[in-house]
Amino acid sequence: MVPRLPAASVTVDLVVLTIRDRALHVLLVERGIEPFAGAWALPGGFVLADEDLDAAAHRELAEETGVASGIHLEQLRTYGAPGRDPRGHVVTVAWLALAPDLDEPAAGSDAAGARWWPMDAVARGDVALAFDHAAIVADGLERARAKLEYSSLAAAFCPPEFTVAQLRAVYEAVWGVAIDPRNFHRKVTGTPGFVEPTGGTIAEGAGRPARLFRRGPTDALHPPLTRAQS
Amino acid sequence: MVPRLPAASVTVDLVVLTIRDRALHVLLVERGIEPFAGAWALPGGFVLADEDLDAAAHRELAEETGVASGIHLEQLRTYGAPGRDPRGHVVTVAWLALAPDLDEPAAGSDAAGARWWPMDAVARGDVALAFDHAAIVADGLERARAKLEYSSLAAAFCPPEFTVAQLRAVYEAVWGVAIDPRNFHRKVTGTPGFVEPTGGTIAEGAGRPARLFRRGPTDALHPPLTRAQS
DNA sequence: CGAATAGTGTCTTTAAGACAATATAGA
DNA sequence: TCTATATTGTCTTAAAGACACTATTCG
The missing domain is CATH 1.10.10.10 (Winged helix-like DNA-binding domain superfamily/Winged helix DNA-binding domain)
Known part of the structure; x- marks a missing residue:
């Protein structure tokens, strides 16, 4: 690390999609701590020192779903608006994961709670999402829709x-x-x-x-x- | 900033494409300092404290090309492999810019030299590129090719x-x-x-x-x- | 058997690709 | 005039969309 350069925290966030009851669902976790305690958020976390971005995404995916293989994972987009995290300059690399119908989220999750939400309710704004996660979910949905075409x-x-x-x-x-x-x-x-x-x-x-x-x-x-x- | 969290430096790198003499060209700068002094690299630089990612990309684009408007700019992908920069953990957000035929790069550039390279020579590996910039250029080319379709x-x-x-x-x-x-x-x-x-x-x-x-x-x-x- | 879902065949319409023909400039 | 490029039209073929029809199972 070069000490005099501006540094930021880097996180990964996952838009995990699946089909349940013939409807698209997205995996969200309930935040247990501030900021946004009680709000729903995308599963994710900080990238460890000297950890590659896709390794961090795979790690978080396994932690949240309990499934390590057989899930499609691709990078979605990176978000770094200055005010997006009240804790400071946090840049997040968002990933899109597409999974077959899984069981309810793993109990080993470190979040207060985790569940599948119907995408139409989330897209409609019925669920209060933390940070800029509503925009990330929207981008993930559009990516999934577009990629099915070609x-x-x-x-x-x-x-x-x-x-x-x-x-x-x-x-x-x-x-x-x-x-x-x-x-x-x-x-x-x-x-x-x-x-x-x-x-x-x-x-x-x-x-x-x-x-x-x-x-x-x-x-x-x-x-x-x-x-x-x- | 939360002090105990692992931090990284965040940069932006630009894949600037244009058409010159009926052939696709990419803008590269010759590095004047280590690491990779003398090698060619994508224009880019560090994201400033509390600067948004697209603002940083626009700033670097204007610095290198001297043109601030009328250039398409979209986020490409983020690269963060641990060993990609010998100076430490540097995560770079790559952007794709498509420009009409511009003049030679602005003299105000902070790089030792800047010029347009024919894409076929770069894709063939004829130009020694710094860091993982060869892979970034390849991804940018494929994105441009795909997006022309639809x-x-x-x-x-x-x-x-x-x-x-x-x-x-x-x-x-x-x-x-x-x-x-x-x-x-x-x-x-x-x-x-x-x-x-x-x-x-x-x-x-x-x-x-x-x-x-x-x-x-x-x-x-x-x-x-x-x-x-x- | 009737209802339900899986899979095939056929027809119409749309659009791609080949290429003839026409339009309008410069030399 | 000849040559070059722009633009339109026509024909053939591929594929989408509508939908009749057959196949195979369960109740």
Whole structure:
């Protein structure tokens, strides 16, 4: 460290998204200490000395969800407005995590409480969020919505084996629109490398059993799935 | 500042791109001091105490290019690997700037030297870059390439009034492909809000004079321009 | 069997890509 | 005139969206 240079504290904050009950949810923790004690906040914490940013994000993710692998994690954006933290100059590197439906947050969390909140309530402003976390959540939501269009990221919301209907439910939950099941099926199975059949099938209640798929090798969708559907 | 928390220095680095002689160029400065004295680096510097990140980026951009307005600037990604700066834990917030063809870098620059480098030479590794700046340049290039597809960002490389051919030259330079002028013209002028005719025309050498356009209000392109062209 | 969901086939519309043809300048 | 670039039009092909129809399960 060069002593005469201005220094700041660096944190990571996580926008962890999942699909529960066919709706998008975001993981929030209730703050136990000041500032913003009692308010809800994104899980996160300070980057340790000589710790890489993605290592810090993975560490916080494991601490909060109890799950270390199988969760998509990508850097979202960095926020450093002077007044964003009353404790001083704190720069936070925000990350976006997409997870399949997990259990309730791990009891080992260091926060007073942690729970999944429906995204529509959070986006509507029904939940009081600490710091500038409302803006971070909004940015994370927009990133997720955009990336579903031109990448195979939707599979990150699904377990290792999933049906086309499950994948479609991801798009419907994140975009908030209804998608024609038949055209979606044709599009998904017709895009090389998007999904691969495992050979198995699964019956969920009534109806013909659905074939199971796993994620394919392709990350970019050509041509993309457009958001302007009926 | 909370004294007992690990602190880091925070910098901003700029990937400034422009089109010169129908080729993509990136602005680099020659380092005058250690570490990496004599090597080329991205323009940038330390974020001042209580300075917002985008304010720091704008400040550095103005210092290096002498231009304060009319340049697109967006946050790219933040890099904080422990060993990336031998002086200690330095976290850098990288920004992507897209500019129309500017003059040679401002003489007021605090670097030993500053010049535009052809991107293909830099991407090929012909230029020795300091720190992890080669990776940052690669990320900036990929961001620019991707955003041309689904946004009207290409106009950020053009002066306020431009021709369709100039806009096409941007795509050809950034993507490194040849694009059919006729289909491109139809696509660009047929996408509502992408470009708006100013009414004027301009003759550049031989051939029919081209109509002049300015940037339209639309930022997102629906449907996108796909990169997989002939 | 009827209801429900999975998956296929077909038609229409939209847009991309190839490329002929026309418009308007300079040499 | 010839050449070069701009712009429009036309044709073919790919893919989205609407939707009829078949397949397979459960109650």
